Amino acid sequence: MKARKATRSEDSLKAYFQQIKTTPLLSFEEELDLSRRIMQGDELAREKLIKANLRLVVKIAKAYASTDVSFLDIVQEGNLGLIKAASKYDYRRNVRFSTYAAWWIKQSIVRALSNKRRVIRLPHRKEEALKKIQKTYYTLTQRLQQKPTVDQVARELGMAAEEVGSLLNASSAIASLDSDENFESGTLMDMCEDYTYDPDSELIKKSMHEDTMRFLEHLMEKERQILLYRFSFYGGKKYTLKSIGERMGISPETVRQIEMRAIRKLREHADELREYVYQ
Template identity: 40%
Template sequence: MGEILEREELLKKIEKICVKARANKNAIDMSEILESFRQSGLSEEQMDNVVRLIENRKIEINPVVDEAAIKDLEAGKAKASPDDELLPLDDESFLKEESEEIDLDAVDLLEGIGTEDPVRMYLKEIGTVSLLSAEEEYALAIRKQQGDEAAKQRLIEANLRLVVSIAKRYTGRGMSFLDLVQEGNLGLIKGVEKFDPEKGFKLSTYATWWIRQSVTRALADQARTIRVPVHMVETINKMSKMQRKLTLELGYEPSVKELAEHLDMSEDKVQEIMQIAREPASLETPIGEEDDSNLGDFVADANVLTPESNVEAVMLREHIDSLLGDLKERERQVIVLRFGLEDGHPRTLEEVGKEFNVTRERIRQIEAKALRKLRNPVRSKRIRDFLT
């Protein structure tokens, strides 16, 4: 790994990428960005910030769409793409399923999902949309390239079942089914916009890449209470996969040291990734067989005083008030203001001086005299036990 880039050099690289993207209709492939920073030594979070900086400059970042891989999928040969590493959870069966062309006629829209009214209504609606033949798809795609919005809309509607088929595979990962479909539909729209019928592959195969990218990006951004950068998701996936592999090989959960050795990372880095990968627990989580208690009932609040501490605090306050009662009224007021004994907000000499319309030096003298009185052994004995 190369040395971490200096800020100026980093910005130059980003600008170079943006210049290249502007020459390509303000778009660039993610693979080109990753290649540009491959030897940069940037962390996952820093790399994610680089991607956001590029996006903030109105540059559209395309997922890695390999035309050769698409043709392999149509031919029935599975080939992993760099995007597979970005899936929020490892899904080894996905490529096997994806290697077969999805038959939209055979898609059972209700299989494997809940049948709540909004879901059923949506699935019923898209189920009425007729599918396209290869000839119709090609003709509509040509018209779409010529700016025909109606043709673009027809291509989108004819492939909504594809989104449902893919969205089913990601249920139970922190987002509702309809939210997954919504994100997948956004990916489908982008796929239709970029589809070129002259490339020789079907829209459904090409759009699959965009749908998956949109869904997995949404899961990384929205599924967790605390967002994990997309590049860190990739690292978490690799670690989880290695953890499962070692568990099968060793017959027990691998230690941090064993994981670090197999992942070629430091133990501190592995522990950091584990910490990031942890899901936060809700304080409302039921505890016990009868579910009559919540987790929050058993979490100690460090800011709450124990009964003993509370009694001591009350007694200390009473003794302090008694000590201050031995002072002259002005001396007592100066000490109270200087140390914030009533409101917890200590004042400066100048602030107290303005209160009494005297100089800060006069306040310092009054304070010093009052403190000498309070330090008298006879008086200070009253609170000495509280300070030991």
């Protein structure tokens, strides 16, 4: 039974690979032209851009191949990311579609694998904490020229070592940073790939910042300025209600009321940025 199922799966993969090979690749100029047409509502252009990049999904999916999830399932999850990327690709950024789409494809695959492999799905905040641990691990590895310990990572993040260890134990693929701790076997490198240098992620960060600024155009000037001060858009510093009031010549209470009014307005348009956020 298992042998027949494996054979059918392999045949399906071969048929899929043969099918996507028939679609020619696009030049950069063709990608930009399709983006223009997509932004004008041309669904045929969007479909063409997606079909021409199905091979990109397969290439990226190979890095996530495993025995516990079928490769075809991984590819299909990547295709969902590709579809999102095709809808959001903007020719005005003047970058190849593959560079832009890679982040969306990887995110779609990683989220799906995380949900399927994990016995208990972690809350969003813990997922974000695990990402910070991973990023700090690789940063310290480069700085120290050796693998950091749990204590070193915890100290860098300002977290308790027990909390870091608990989060690592909660993830399915890893448990510890070094062999001296009493966590399960494995290393942080098993959790996800090294993103310390990741051009597509940098592009997405830039895109998200640009989209956020356009998103804030729904607000009046004073509302927009207050949110920019409150949410660290100026030099990474979060300003207090009092300091903003002093800069703008209004009371802290007025600042608070304007901030709440602005947030209520933005909620009406939240879908514009929702896809950037880990669900």
